[in-house]
Amino acid sequence: MTTVSGPAGTPRRPLAGYIVGSVGLRRPSADAWRTAGITVLCVAVAVGLAALLVTFADGSPVEVVDALFTGSVADTAGWSQTLVNAAPLLLVALGACIANRAGVFNIGQEGQLLIGAMVGCFVALRLQGPGWIVITVALVAAAFGGGAWSGISAAMYYTRGTNVVVTTLLLTFIAAQVVQFAVNSPSLLQEEGMGSGPARPQSDAVPDYLRLASFGQYPDLTIGVGVIVAVVATVVLAVLLARSRWGFRLTMLGLNPMAARHAGVRASRLGGSALVLSGAFAGLAGGVILLGTVFRLQPAISNNFGWDGLLVALVARSRPGLALPVAVLFGALRSGSSYLAATGVPDYLVDVVQALLVLAFVVPPVLSTLWARRLRNRAPVADTPARPTAAAPAKEEVQV
Amino acid sequence: MSHDRARTDGPAPALELRGISKRYGPVVACDAVDLTVQRGEVHGLLGENGAGKSTLMKVLLGLVHADAGEILRDGARVEVHTPLQAAELGLGMVHQHFSLIEPLTVWENVALGEPGRVDRNTICADVEAVGARYGLAVDPTATVERLSAGERQRVELIKALRRDPKVLVLDEPTSVLTIAESAALFEVLRTAVAAEGRGVILISHKLAEITAATDVVSVLRRGRLAFHCRTADTSAPELARQMVGRDVSLRAEGAALGLVVTDDPAKHLTPVLAGGLGAVPAEPPAPEASADVPGTAALALHGLCVAGPDGRTLLDHLDLEVATGEIVALYGVEGNGQATLGDLLSGLMAPDAGEVRVDGRPVSLDRPGALHHAGVGVIPEDRHRSGVVLDMSVADNLVMTDLRRFSGRLLMRRAQIRAQAEELVERFAIRTPSVDAPLRTLSGGNQQRVVLARELSANPVVLVAAQPTHGLDVGAIEDMYARLREAAASGVAVLLISTELEEVMALASRIAVISSGRITGVLDVADASPQRLGMLVGGEAA
Amino acid sequence: DDSDGGSDGGSSGGGSSSGEQPDVNGDGDVTIGVLSPGDLNDNGYYESFVVKAQEFVDQQDGWELIQVGSINPADALEQARNMCRQGVDMVALAASELADALPAAEEDVCADTIWYLPSQTEGYELADNVVLSQDSASESLLAAGYALGLLMQDSGATTAGFVTGPELDFSIIAAQSFQAGVRQLIPEAEVVTTYTGDFDDSGLAVEATQAQIGQGIGGLYPYLGGATDAAAELGFEAGIPVLTPGTDRCGDGYAISVIFDPGEYFAAALEDFAAGELVGGETRIWRMGVDPLPTVQFCEDSGATAEHEQQLADFIASVGDGTIDPTAEVERLGS
Amino acid sequence: MWLDDGGTVLASALRLTAPLAFAACGEYLAERAGTLNISVEGMMLSGAFGAVAVGSATGSPTVGLFAGALVGLLVALVHANLSHRIQINTFVVGLVINTLVLGLTSFLLQTAEFSRSQVSQVRIPVLADIPMIGVVFEQRWPFYLLLLVVPLTWFLVNRTRWGLELRAVGENPQAADVSGIKVNLRRRQAVLWCGLMSGLGGAYLSVGLVGSFNTNMTAGRGFIVIAAVIFGAWRLKGTLLGCFLFGAADALRLALPSLGVELNPQLLVAAPYLLALAVMVLMAKSQREPRALSKPFERGLV
Numbered sequence A: 001m002t003t004v005s006g007p008a009g010t011p012r013r014p015l016a017g018y019i020v021g022s023v024g025l026r027r028p029s030a031d032a033w034r035t036a037g038i039t040v041l042c043v044a045v046a047v048g049l050a051a052l053l054v055t056f057a058d059g060s061p062v063e064v065v066d067a068l069f070t071g072s073v074a075d076t077a078g079w080s081q082t083l084v085n086a087a088p089l090l091l092v093a094l095g096a097c098i099a100n101r102a103g104v105f106n107i108g109q110e111g112q113l114l115i116g117a118m119v120g121c122f123v124a125l126r127l128q129g130p131g132w133i134v135i136t137v138a139l140v141a142a143a144f145g146g147g148a149w150s151g152i153s154a155a156m157y158y159t160r161g162t163n164v165v166v167t168t169l170l171l172t173f174i175a176a177q178v179v180q181f182a183v184n185s186p187s188l189l190q191e192e193g194m195g196s197g198p199a200r201p202q203s204d205a206v207p208d209y210l211r212l213a214s215f216g217q218y219p220d221l222t223i224g225v226g227v228i229v230a231v232v233a234t235v236v237l238a239v240l241l242a243r244s245r246w247g248f249r250l251t252m253l254g255l256n257p258m259a260a261r262h263a264g265v266r267a268s269r270l271g272g273s274a275l276v277l278s279g280a281f282a283g284l285a286g287g288v289i290l291l292g293t294v295f296r297l298q299p300a301i302s303n304n305f306g307w308d309g310l311l312v313a314l315v316a317r318s319r320p321g322l323a324l325p326v327a328v329l330f331g332a333l334r335s336g337s338s339y340l341a342a343t344g345v346p347d348y349l350v351d352v353v354q355a356l357l358v359l360a361f362v363v364p365p366v367l368s369t370l371w372a373r374r375l376r377n378r379a380p381v382a383d384t385p386a387r388p389t390a391a392a393p394a395k396e397e398v399q400v
Numbered sequence B: 001m002s003h004d005r006a007r008t009d010g011p012a013p014a015l016e017l018r019g020i021s022k023r024y025g026p027v028v029a030c031d032a033v034d035l036t037v038q039r040g041e042v043h044g045l046l047g048e049n050g051a052g053k054s055t056l057m058k059v060l061l062g063l064v065h066a067d068a069g070e071i072l073r074d075g076a077r078v079e080v081h082t083p084l085q086a087a088e089l090g091l092g093m094v095h096q097h098f099s100l101i102e103p104l105t106v107w108e109n110v111a112l113g114e115p116g117r118v119d120r121n122t123i124c125a126d127v128e129a130v131g132a133r134y135g136l137a138v139d140p141t142a143t144v145e146r147l148s149a150g151e152r153q154r155v156e157l158i159k160a161l162r163r164d165p166k167v168l169v170l171d172e173p174t175s176v177l178t179i180a181e182s183a184a185l186f187e188v189l190r191t192a193v194a195a196e197g198r199g200v201i202l203i204s205h206k207l208a209e210i211t212a213a214t215d216v217v218s219v220l221r222r223g224r225l226a227f228h229c230r231t232a233d234t235s236a237p238e239l240a241r242q243m244v245g246r247d248v249s250l251r252a253e254g255a256a257l258g259l260v261v262t263d264d265p266a267k268h269l270t271p272v273l274a275g276g277l278g279a280v281p282a283e284p285p286a287p288e289a290s291a292d293v294p295g296t297a298a299l300a301l302h303g304l305c306v307a308g309p310d311g312r313t314l315l316d317h318l319d320l321e322v323a324t325g326e327i328v329a330l331y332g333v334e335g336n337g338q339a340t341l342g343d344l345l346s347g348l349m350a351p352d353a354g355e356v357r358v359d360g361r362p363v364s365l366d367r368p369g370a371l372h373h374a375g376v377g378v379i380p381e382d383r384h385r386s387g388v389v390l391d392m393s394v395a396d397n398l399v400m401t402d403l404r405r406f407s408g409r410l411l412m413r414r415a416q417i418r419a420q421a422e423e424l425v426e427r428f429a430i431r432t433p434s435v436d437a438p439l440r441t442l443s444g445g446n447q448q449r450v451v452l453a454r455e456l457s458a459n460p461v462v463l464v465a466a467q468p469t470h471g472l473d474v475g476a477i478e479d480m481y482a483r484l485r486e487a488a489a490s491g492v493a494v495l496l497i498s499t500e501l502e503e504v505m506a507l508a509s510r511i512a513v514i515s516s517g518r519i520t521g522v523l524d525v526a527d528a529s530p531q532r533l534g535m536l537v538g539g540e541a542a
Numbered sequence C: 001d002d003s004d005g006g007s008d009g010g011s012s013g014g015g016s017s018s019g020e021q022p023d024v025n026g027d028g029d030v031t032i033g034v035l036s037p038g039d040l041n042d043n044g045y046y047e048s049f050v051v052k053a054q055e056f057v058d059q060q061d062g063w064e065l066i067q068v069g070s071i072n073p074a075d076a077l078e079q080a081r082n083m084c085r086q087g088v089d090m091v092a093l094a095a096s097e098l099a100d101a102l103p104a105a106e107e108d109v110c111a112d113t114i115w116y117l118p119s120q121t122e123g124y125e126l127a128d129n130v131v132l133s134q135d136s137a138s139e140s141l142l143a144a145g146y147a148l149g150l151l152m153q154d155s156g157a158t159t160a161g162f163v164t165g166p167e168l169d170f171s172i173i174a175a176q177s178f179q180a181g182v183r184q185l186i187p188e189a190e191v192v193t194t195y196t197g198d199f200d201d202s203g204l205a206v207e208a209t210q211a212q213i214g215q216g217i218g219g220l221y222p223y224l225g226g227a228t229d230a231a232a233e234l235g236f237e238a239g240i241p242v243l244t245p246g247t248d249r250c251g252d253g254y255a256i257s258v259i260f261d262p263g264e265y266f267a268a269a270l271e272d273f274a275a276g277e278l279v280g281g282e283t284r285i286w287r288m289g290v291d292p293l294p295t296v297q298f299c300e301d302s303g304a305t306a307e308h309e310q311q312l313a314d315f316i317a318s319v320g321d322g323t324i325d326p327t328a329e330v331e332r333l334g335s
Numbered sequence D: 001m002w003l004d005d006g007g008t009v010l011a012s013a014l015r016l017t018a019p020l021a022f023a024a025c026g027e028y029l030a031e032r033a034g035t036l037n038i039s040v041e042g043m044m045l046s047g048a049f050g051a052v053a054v055g056s057a058t059g060s061p062t063v064g065l066f067a068g069a070l071v072g073l074l075v076a077l078v079h080a081n082l083s084h085r086i087q088i089n090t091f092v093v094g095l096v097i098n099t100l101v102l103g104l105t106s107f108l109l110q111t112a113e114f115s116r117s118q119v120s121q122v123r124i125p126v127l128a129d130i131p132m133i134g135v136v137f138e139q140r141w142p143f144y145l146l147l148l149v150v151p152l153t154w155f156l157v158n159r160t161r162w163g164l165e166l167r168a169v170g171e172n173p174q175a176a177d178v179s180g181i182k183v184n185l186r187r188r189q190a191v192l193w194c195g196l197m198s199g200l201g202g203a204y205l206s207v208g209l210v211g212s213f214n215t216n217m218t219a220g221r222g223f224i225v226i227a228a229v230i231f232g233a234w235r236l237k238g239t240l241l242g243c244f245l246f247g248a249a250d251a252l253r254l255a256l257p258s259l260g261v262e263l264n265p266q267l268l269v270a271a272p273y274l275l276a277l278a279v280m281v282l283m284a285k286s287q288r289e290p291r292a293l294s295k296p297f298e299r300g301l302v
């Protein structure tokens, strides 16, 4: 249906490969090595370009690389920040994996995340009760909020046949205004203000007891509840997608909706719920950001986590197991970049550097696939199989 | 070889392919193929699925670049790198799968793929002129998506003929056409070849078409040119043997190849052109159970009505019953509701009115999978569309309609699935490297076997087979017929939806004729003659 | 309050004695880190902050300035921590939007830093290494309106234009204060307020300004971010007095500089910091008429007479001594 | 008086519509060929910057205007090759390009001084004196380029072979491919046209309307343009109507703040997107959306 196809048909290996297979990883193949090679090349080019720009701005390229490294993975402080960033990215990506698998391409995670954060904030600020209950309810509510938002697209798609890509995109802009409205309406979520002076367009901060716990004390390694939630969700989802009946039906729906219907899958229900679920994951990510790092609703709270999370899913080819490392990578890119900004490199350039690096990680898998196909079509053959069964044109997953 | 003859015989052939080779990775689609087409000659190209026919033609048309070999036009070597160049060289093609853009109009489609300005009036006039010349009437301003399959085929033909090709390639042009439409098509070809001196390459699986309509014939086997001779000097059985590389038993599968079996199997096969309905049908296989006992119908369709999105009536109070152990054929011209009925029985759509009963119990049709649960197995008309998931494994495809049986509360039982898959692969002789191979890597015939195996393994009460042999090669057809008979013999009610008269006559015990979404008559095969069926197909009561 | 804001770990003696350079974290360098939520090149409010800081740092021996702009408030905490990891001695937040970074001041990474936060509200709980600098925008805007009122009295105009971005609480209050200021002198005056919805959308700003000029405004206040210049240009072309949103830009063709320049407050704090006299946990309140800032002044070619200047000075002084209560005035004349 | 006000608002509406309309011509064409191009925002912004940079360097805003269009084209070249040659998801490319352009233009803006640079106004004698609608004939001259660009775009799409092939590619790339059309080439070309037009739109915004450049000055207009194309149900007339509607709404609210009409500011900003959604839902059944919109094409993938 869309650009994204699932990875079904990976050769299943008995037991040994069972676990690895169930999270969607494969033994490194020639393809993997090639991808790795191209990645190194692309990253080198991106860093080179960045260095050029930074030199132009009277900075030192060496320091840029150093700062990217220091800020992300060189020490516990860097790792802490990387993980904080990775958690929402991963959650969003998981949702995107589900939708992609079902063949409904959701690109509105940014808006769904915002709505999730808003609903979560509303619950957290209004609901009275013991901390853990309120936190749980707020997170669930955030997921509901995000899910409801993508549910609008789902409803429009399954009743009117509107293009999901387009509606989710449009709804993102609308979500931003809904949140603006909420934080500018005293009756909704606008800050009560402190004493005199104008109220800012943001909500009150959630009280301390409603903030997600984290283990460790910055700058030592800290691991927030958000990270744990995301990792657990990854494992569960990976197993479900690879091994459960639901996952099977979802994959079937994504790859051939007609055959799925013949096999008893109601697309509007399964596909619709996949879209809703992907919104719910984005909403949950919004809840985690709200209660885990920002603590109040701000119009910019989504901070591109939605878009980047989608990117993670695309780079990971809609495999939760791959999404985990990719999310960490993108989290590191974020923390490295923000550390880079703190070294005095002009902030615009930091954005440019980050975008270049993102591209450097997005391009290689695609290039590698194209290359592999070209090689395969050229490969000289020693002896020809009797019937051309095994090597008929295999559909490649080109998604990114 | 043919081009030797061409050299000695005076004028250079219109088209000559020499030593064309093309490989896709390890697959050698074409292996040093030579082919010669003379002016005013129809050249038949035969071969099993995957033999390389389409690839060879794509090379000729510049859609695929050959690894080796050369192309000569009128004796001069030419390079064909793009379809545009091909068109300039006077090479035209009607593709196996339609290459029309549905939301565009007929004239816009006809204009596609040429160079130069588009001028609506000229093109429309051209369309009408070409249509008039060949008897292919179609409204140039109509939107293609509103056209029937036959009309679309006409558009494809007009598109090719308008460019005044010196050599015209037709890749399986009749696979979606009815008898009448096929006959009309060959009429067009005859004009184009005889009166206008064009060369034609006709690709087909139907031996009858080949033997009746071609002057010379070439057979491809696994990418190699296996056989070449004048059509007059060969026979259908010979061609069949050349195609598969062994002898073919020619009773049932002969039907699918376009050969109607005469009363006496010992007698020679009578190849007929689809239009020439002269032969007497073979004795039908005796049904196990009586079809005439009312109330025992395994499948009963009552008053089914379906309207298309544009309000057109697709099914119009359709009634039909199929009894246990019986093969009933639903016969008719393409576009009269068969596809709709197939979709309906696959659970892909719900009717506006009417009901389907299986074993006497009504089935709620708007629940996906309900029909399957009730015991209706379906071999869909287009297996790639709704029959299989190409990117899932053979095993997964073999169990996908019965997931509950192969899963616990939450997780799938992989071991059980494997076991089932391996058993079915064995039982249905599916040729696959492993049950884990993606279905895409299987040949068409084997993909069809996967569908059949899956649907039969659920022990259905009813088996709906819609155009089950479309695009299959001889071996696969042979197998399919045997399996369908076997199923009926074991007590399954089989509904065969087909547009092939011979197939219908060979397999069914009763023939229901559909026209404009209505059943116009049901005949016992003994009473059915091509003439009577023809009248019913035309919508007249027989 | 103890006088030594957060220099506990300083081995080189912190900022205890005046004249010595305050290497709070004791790493041998003095580094100031500025975090700004806005664009550091906006030719206005946010830019002034770093410009003043840079000027000050350049005068010191061996000081260094790190500046980060366009920070998403949601990232404030992370950015502040990153600053501390860079080894800055002072973290200066350029605006209160980034106040969510304050908790970092109490973390270990930032233990040896002193923090600076400007604000227009009170009520922050300040850690003992945080310095707050507070002013009131309505005071400045009121005086700005008064100044324009003086010019409009001469020109006979009765409407003024106020163009700003999104319709937020603070821009609404600013517009009301401005109007209250104009009405001090011209009671029937009307301030046409247009919210373009975006501080940086110069296309909309230009159209809004054009529309206001078409309605015959006698003065223009482009209270914007990146779009300020584009709107102001139209005011210059129309020959009406234009006011600056926060900084002194008299050279650029503006008639009135309204100065509530966060950079000036910060420079003052840096002055104290350099002298080792910056005291954590305290709030410095900047009052118009009492302190040199905030203030409003006529530019050379504004056409303001000495009399006008005197009237304005008097008005500012009476705000300072409490004769005029800005809040009450805004309430009375603002809407 | 009433007429004058009407004229003022209309003039303002036209000025605000023009940048949208230029870019919409590009986006319309790109979407007809199957690319939902979200980097139109970046293309506009780069065009706006390029126009001012070159305009101020050469002293000629006219040169700047065309330079802006070319800068847009350059950005499109990057997008087209990344998404329709090496097949990276077009949304990923779009997002990255938007970030890159915003960062680069902001960075370059601070590295140099740019003088004001604005094209001149053209007043068409007699016509401009017509009450109310006279304003149409009193615009910065690039406005009149619309008279060229809009019919040209329509002609390209609906009357030329190239346009026919574009539409084919946007509806059914597989079939177009076997007909001998280079699908990804056509799509690249469509994106290039989009870049050219968006660059022109951005340039009009900077050297036409405003006379200078500032960070992120397009402020989301690219997305409004996308909404306009959807609002117009992928027809040029409708798309332009959408642009005018959105431009006029802005003009109205900016020109008449004293009118006393209180409109919710958030609702106003969201309105284009809401309208586009509404049109999609209402027109869904007429299926005017290019069927291969945002679906990548690769030969052999069915």
Ligand SMILES: Nc1ncnc2c1ncn2[C@@H]1O[C@H](COP(=O)(O)OP(=O)(O)OP(=O)(O)O)[C@@H](O)[C@H]1O
Residues within 6 Å of the ligand: A388, A391, A392, A393, B024, B027, B028, B029, B047, B048, B049, B050, B051, B052, B053, B054, B055, B056, B096, B444, B471, D300
């Ligand atoms: N693009 C491709 N990439 C890889 N292999 C291909 C490709 N196209 C065709 N093949 C392989 O080349 C072989 C010949 O295919 P071709 O389509 O020419 O067969 P055919 O004779 O036309 O069969 P059919 O009767 O089913 O149409 C097949 O094995 C097919 O799988």
Ligand SMILES: Nc1ncnc2c1ncn2[C@@H]1O[C@H](COP(=O)(O)OP(=O)(O)OP(=O)(O)O)[C@@H](O)[C@H]1O
Residues within 6 Å of the ligand: B118, B119, B120, B121, D154, D158, D159, D160, D234, D235, D236, D237, D238
């Ligand atoms: N190349 C052509 N030459 C002559 N007539 C044409 C040509 N192309 C289209 N037409 C006819 O012109 C009329 C308008 O066609 P068109 O498809 O452009 O309308 P439209 O879809 O409403 O256009 P738009 O996209 O601008 O809304 C139709 O009747 C169409 O058949």
Ligand SMILES: [Mg+2]
Residues within 6 Å of the ligand: B053, B054, B055, B096, B171
């Ligand atoms: Mg073929």
Ligand SMILES: [Mg+2]
Residues within 6 Å of the ligand: C023, C024, C025, C026, C027, C028, C029, C030, C031, C087, C088, C089
């Ligand atoms: Mg120090």
